[in-house]
Amino acid sequence: MSAKAKPMPSLRSDEAAERFVEEADLTAYDLSGFKPMRFEVEPKLASLNMRLPQPLLDALKRKAKARGIPYARYVRMLLENDLAK
Template sequence: MKKKFPKLKTDKAAETFVDEADLTQYDLSGMKPVSFEFQPKDKSITMRLPETLFDAIKEEAERSGVPYQRFIRQTLENALHLGK
């Protein structure tokens, strides 16, 4: 049986753990992929949405664990990448 992944409260604790631990001994099945946004956001848009759509977007963003504006941006990016 694999070990449970420990709760790491600081960046330093996480760095030390990754440097020293044998990650093959841990159950990493609960891990989720994380994406980082590095490009500057230098343009903005204004959109008018029906309240029901806006509420649905906010709910889905909350379920995904991201702010709703990032959720909208990711959704647009995903739609564009699907066409390629």
């Protein structure tokens, strides 16, 4: 990070991120910690229905909420990350 670059603020929602990008001068921030992001552009034509123990589902929902995403998207992200290895 250069001496004048600001650290990125924590953005917990899409709305907060959109506001930040619209209002901030991104050249003033340190973007070196950013990682490539895969956007969901492929249509979802198949579905998966599974039964889980309630504590496991509750834990998934808590983790997804902490990341600011719906729990089904979090489960899909976990599956995609595991299969990409």
